[in-house]
Amino acid sequence: MDFDTDVLICGAGAAGLTLALDLARRNVPFRLVERQDTPFHGSRGKGIQPRTLEVFEDLGIVDRAVALGGPYPPQRIHAADGSHADVPTAAEQAATPAEPYPTPLMLPQSLTEQVMRERLLALGQRVEFGLALTGLEQDADGVTVTLAGRGGESRLRARYVVGTDGGRSTVRHLLGVGFPGKTLGVRALVADVALTGLDRDAWHRFNGDDMARRLEVCPLAGTDLFQIQAPVPPEGDVDLSAQALDALVRDRTGRDDVHVDSVTWASAYTMNARLADRYRVGRVFLAGDAAHTHPPTGGQGLNTSVQDAYNLGWKLAAVLAGAPDDLLDTYEAERRPVAAAMLQLSTALLDAARRGGEMRRGRETRQLDLAYPDSPLAFAQPARAHGVQAGERAPDAVVLGAGGQSTRLFTLFAGPHWTLLGWDVPAGVAEALRRAGLRVHLFGARGDVVDVHGQVEAAYGLQPGELVLVRPDGYVGAIAGSAHVDALDIYMWRAGLS
Numbered sequence: 001m002d003f004d005t006d007v008l009i010c011g012a013g014a015a016g017l018t019l020a021l022d023l024a025r026r027n028v029p030f031r032l033v034e035r036q037d038t039p040f041h042g043s044r045g046k047g048i049q050p051r052t053l054e055v056f057e058d059l060g061i062v063d064r065a066v067a068l069g070g071p072y073p074p075q076r077i078h079a080a081d082g083s084h085a086d087v088p089t090a091a092e093q094a095a096t097p098a099e100p101y102p103t104p105l106m107l108p109q110s111l112t113e114q115v116m117r118e119r120l121l122a123l124g125q126r127v128e129f130g131l132a133l134t135g136l137e138q139d140a141d142g143v144t145v146t147l148a149g150r151g152g153e154s155r156l157r158a159r160y161v162v163g164t165d166g167g168r169s170t171v172r173h174l175l176g177v178g179f180p181g182k183t184l185g186v187r188a189l190v191a192d193v194a195l196t197g198l199d200r201d202a203w204h205r206f207n208g209d210d211m212a213r214r215l216e217v218c219p220l221a222g223t224d225l226f227q228i229q230a231p232v233p234p235e236g237d238v239d240l241s242a243q244a245l246d247a248l249v250r251d252r253t254g255r256d257d258v259h260v261d262s263v264t265w266a267s268a269y270t271m272n273a274r275l276a277d278r279y280r281v282g283r284v285f286l287a288g289d290a291a292h293t294h295p296p297t298g299g300q301g302l303n304t305s306v307q308d309a310y311n312l313g314w315k316l317a318a319v320l321a322g323a324p325d326d327l328l329d330t331y332e333a334e335r336r337p338v339a340a341a342m343l344q345l346s347t348a349l350l351d352a353a354r355r356g357g358e359m360r361r362g363r364e365t366r367q368l369d370l371a372y373p374d375s376p377l378a379f380a381q382p383a384r385a386h387g388v389q390a391g392e393r394a395p396d397a398v399v400l401g402a403g404g405q406s407t408r409l410f411t412l413f414a415g416p417h418w419t420l421l422g423w424d425v426p427a428g429v430a431e432a433l434r435r436a437g438l439r440v441h442l443f444g445a446r447g448d449v450v451d452v453h454g455q456v457e458a459a460y461g462l463q464p465g466e467l468v469l470v471r472p473d474g475y476v477g478a479i480a481g482s483a484h485v486d487a488l489d490i491y492m493w494r495a496g497l498s
Contacts, residue, residue: 002157003142003157003158004031004157005029005030005031005156005158005159006028006029006030006158006316007019007023007029007030007158007159007160007161007316007320008030008031008033008133008143008156008158008160008162009030009031009161009162009164010033010133010162010163010164010170010171011033011034011035011163011165011166011169011290012032012033012034012039012113012117012127012129012164013040013113013166013288013289013305014045014109014112014113014116014302014305014306015164015287015288015289015290015305015306015309016034016162016164016165016287016309017032017113017116017117017120017127018055018116018305018309018310018313019162019164019309019312020032020120020125020127021061021116021119021120021123022059022309022310022313022314022317022416023313023316023317024120024123024125025059025415025416026314026317026416028316028317028320030125031128031158032120032125032126032127032128033127033131033133033147034128034129034131035130035131035132035133035165036129036130037129038129039110039114039127039129040109040110040113041265042108042109042110042190042192042264042265042266042267043108043110043192043220043223043225043265044108044109044190045109045112045296045301045302045303046106046107046108046109046218046220046221046227047072047104047105047106047302048065048069048106048107048112048302048303049300049303049365049366049367050101050102050103050104050366050368051307051366051367051368051393052302052303052306052307052367053065053066053101053105054100054101054396054474055306055307055310055473055474057410057414058410058413058415058474060119061115061116061119064115064118064119065105065107065111065112065115066105068107068111068115068221068222069105069106069107069111069221069222070105070106070107070222071103071105071106071221072089072090072103072104072106073200073201073202073203073218073219074087074088074089074202074203075087075088075089075203076202076203076204076205077208078204078205078206080254090103090104090362090365091363093363097396097398097453097455097459098395098397098455098458099368099395099396100396100408100410104366105221106220106221106222107221108192108220108221108222108227109302111222111223130149130150131147131149132147132148132149132170133145133146133147133165133170133174134146134147134153134170136171136174136284138161138282138283138284141159142158142159142283143157143158143159143160143161143282143283143284145161159283159320160283160284160285160316160320161283161284161285162284162287162309162312162316163175163284163285163286163287163290164287164288164289164290164305164309165290166288166289166290167272167274167289167293169286169289169290171284171286171290172276172286172290172291175278175284175286177276177277177278177281178276178277179274179275179276179277180277181273181274181275181293182272182273182274183270183271183272184271184272184273184295184347184350185271186211186231186270186271186295186350187232187233187234187268187269187270187271188232188268189229189230189232189238189240189266189267189268189269190227190229190267190269191227191228191240191245191265191266191267192220192223192225192226192227192264192266193225193226193227193228193245193260193261193262193263193264193266194224194225194226194260194261194262194263195217195225195226195228195249195258195259195260195261196258196259196261197255197257197258197259198217198226198258200219200226203216203219206253206254207252211231212231213252214230214231214252215228215229215248215249215253216228216230217229217249225264228245228249228260229296230248230252234270238268240263240266240267240268241263242260242261242262242263245260245263245266246259246260271295271296271350272293273293273294273295273343273347274292274293274343275291275292275336275339275340275343276290276291276292276336278332279291279332279335279336280328280329280332285312285328285331287305287308287335288304288305288308288309289301291308291335291339292339292343294342294343294346295346295347296346297350300345300365300367301346303367304338304342304367307335307338307367308339310473311331311334311335311473312331312335313473314416314471314472314473315327315330315331316328317416318495318496319496321496322498323495323498324494324496326376327494327495327496330375330376330377333375333376334372334377337374341370349365368393369393370393371389371391371392371393372391372475373389373390373391373392374391375391377391377471378390378391378476378477378478379477379478379479379480379488379491380478380479380480381479381480381481381484381487381488382481382484384461384479386461387460387461387462388459388460388461388468388476388479389476389479390476390477390478390479391475391476392475392476393475393476394409394413394470394474394475394476395459395460396408396409396410396459397409397451397453397455397456397458397459398453398455399412399449399450399451399452399453399455399456400449400452401448401449402447402448402449409421409456410474412439412441413470413474416472417437417438417472418437418438418439418469418471418472418477418492418495418497419438419439419440419469420438420439420440420441420468420469420470421441421442421460421467421468421470422440422441422443422444422447422466422468423443423444423456423460423462423463423464423465423466424443424444424465425442425444425464425466425482426465426482429467429482429485430442430467432485433467433485433489433492435492435497435498436497437496437497438492438497444464463481465481465482465483466479466480466482467480467481467485467488469488469491469492471495477491477495478491478492
């Protein structure tokens with residue numbers, strides 16, 4: 001049966017663009033369609049967490065993103081008497097060899113997506129704007145969809161479809177997948193504005209102990225704008241004009257010297273916490289906001305969405321290349337529990353904010369400790385009681401190549417391949433595991449890399465003869481002793497390395 005493409009991605013936000021980038025570098029045929037006629041131009045998801053920066057490094061966009069963005073400023077807590085106090089927005093943490101990106105990056109969502117589109121274009125692909133999915137039917141072999149655009153309707157046949165089309169996902173509705181959760185009792189506005197009267201060196205907070213009158217004004221890195229966030233009444237229309245926002249700011253700050261001059265983007269929304277019942281129905285998948293919606297507290301939504309797509313991309317490519325289909329079941333098994341945990345975290349942070357607590361964000365928001373220990377893809381033989389565990393994020397480290405040049409484990413991991421690390425393994429063991437799509441790096445006698453600073457030993461806790469198999473998405477898939485090479489070989493076949 002003829003197919004128009006292997007994968008149809010519906011929705012060109014952060015999740016859809018991440019998936020497109022991953023498939024493009026794997027040379028997997030896909031189409032990326034977006035209902036809107038033009039790119040999103042607001043700040044909405046402006047926080048890029050450290051784990052997502054690691055993903056961006058692998059996708060080749062981290063330097064561009066950091067160049068456009070900037071660090072989070074401190075919170076400036078304004079008191080009713082006109083005084084103020086500054087407190088950090090994020091807990092202080094220095095970079096380490098294992099964790100090269102210690103703190104979040106502020107980058108308005110529109111700029112994040114711009115960077116992704118630029119990278120996608122460099123890879124020879126682009127977003128198709130003004131195309132909406134309106135119908136979907138699937139069978140054992142593929143999915144037939146109806147797309148509507150300016151030129152009318154067309155039908156397309158794909159092997160797989162991924163819905164990254166937001167909280168009101170058409171794909172999810174057509175699948176009949178439930179989206180249970182709750183409305184959190186907070187309605188708010190968010191607006192990108194030109195504003196005078198407040199310094200750009202702080203995230204300004206007013207009336208922190210009064211939810212109804214709270215106001216936050218944050219300078220947007222990479223722009224000359226500020227982002228306004230403010231609770232609004234649960235019912236009725238919300239005036240988002242510059243005149244109305246100017247009056248709101250003057251009322252809630254109690255100051256006549258702060259003015260909103262213009263508005264470039266604004267939205268009023270009700271906060272929800274919802275999680276799709278399923279992430280996969282046959283050959284159709286949900287990712288990003290189509291699978292989970294978060295309150296903005298903690299900056300988890302966009303980051304969770306990016307990592308959904310990063311998890312799914314290599315699995316789709318592997319199955320399209322002949323790996324067992326049940327590899328795709330691990331997407332939901334791994335990512336749905338993560339989304340559930342992030343929903344709990346975001347909701348807890350919202351509850352704390354409603355009680356007048358600080359917005360300070362700790363390590364739990366940085367997503368570096370997220371792991372898949374219960375995944376079908378987490379394999380260890382024998383079991384380990386120390387060091388890095390199967391299913392955990394693979395740490396970075398500075399190493400020396402045998403040729404004398406310094407490099408990093410993340411550099412060795414980068415790209416659409418698996419990586420096998422061997423620590424003082426007997427001669428011939430690693431050679432028996434070599435195959436297409438796998439890069440092998442050995443430490444020890446006649447190895448090609450040297451743990452010159454002891455950072456690999458400190459981060460991984462490997463024993464002589466141990467092998468670590470790192471997945472394409474930077475997580476440890478398997479750890480095995482040299483005596484268990486046969487079991488590791490079977491694992492690799494099931495994961496698509498044949």
